Amino acid sequence: MHDLRLKANLLLLLVAAIWGLAFVAQRLGMDHLGPFGFNAARFLLGALSLLPLTLIFRARAGQASLRPLLRGGLAAGALLFCGASLQQAGLLYTTAGNAGFITGLYIVLVPLAARLMGQAVNRGIWAGASLALAGLYFLSINDAMIINRGDLLVLVGSAFWAGHVLIIGKLAPHLDGLRLSIIQFLICALLCLVVALIYEQDSFTLANLMATWQPIAYAGLLSVGVAYTLQVYAQKHTPASHAAIIMSLEAVFAALGGWLLLNEELTARALAGCALMLAGMLLAQLPSRKKADTQPTGHA
Known part of the structure; x- marks a missing residue:
């Protein structure tokens, strides 16, 4: 059991790295495609990449x-x-690093959502949420008290990631993870x-798809086809506290990827915000270890 849990935790670390670097691919992908066209291509590719495995695991x-x-x-x-x-729409207006850290707020939102459903939430989670909100202020809100449009879109999206975490945690132990992944993709x-064909007709062309094949391949095959499926598998074999802490490192990989590959810069204020957000993500999970050992978690 210990070896299985260690393997699951290492897989989640790999997932965090893949997802963090995927923010770079997602930004590059919109050099030619709109956000919905890019997502349509990458999620379809991710689903198709898993179909051959259904023959192997048919029985x-x-x-x-x-x-x-x-x-x-x-x-x-x-x-x-x-x-x-x-x-994806938020990445039109913000950096890969910002998007990674703000998306990571789902780790704080998950236990808060559980509180709304009647589950107890301890002081550590409230303290973690407070730190994360303080970090969001330093990272995203300027002196005029206005939040960047892209950061706001990603922030709203993190609420849906939290919902996805909760539903995957509920479904993963009872359903076939491979087929569940394919269907959701x-x-x-x-x-x-559908949205791309309605609103992105000018950019959603074969020529633009071919020009964006490398970001689509990374975001589709690795970020979707490989990482999401590893997430579903690992959630069956590791405690929620371990998984959430490991996967919070996705934000760090996103910031590193943006810095190394996109030449994105983080100011001292933004770095302070990132540090506070990461501390809040960790603090929100650490005190919950005993209560969460049997409840799966993960990214969306």
């Missing part, structure tokens, strides 16, 4: 009823669409495609 998948998978995949896919769309891709 195991056949044991599960299709109806619960469809219901769960539809709900998870709709939340995924909302979170991913707001995040297809639902998300279809919704993005």
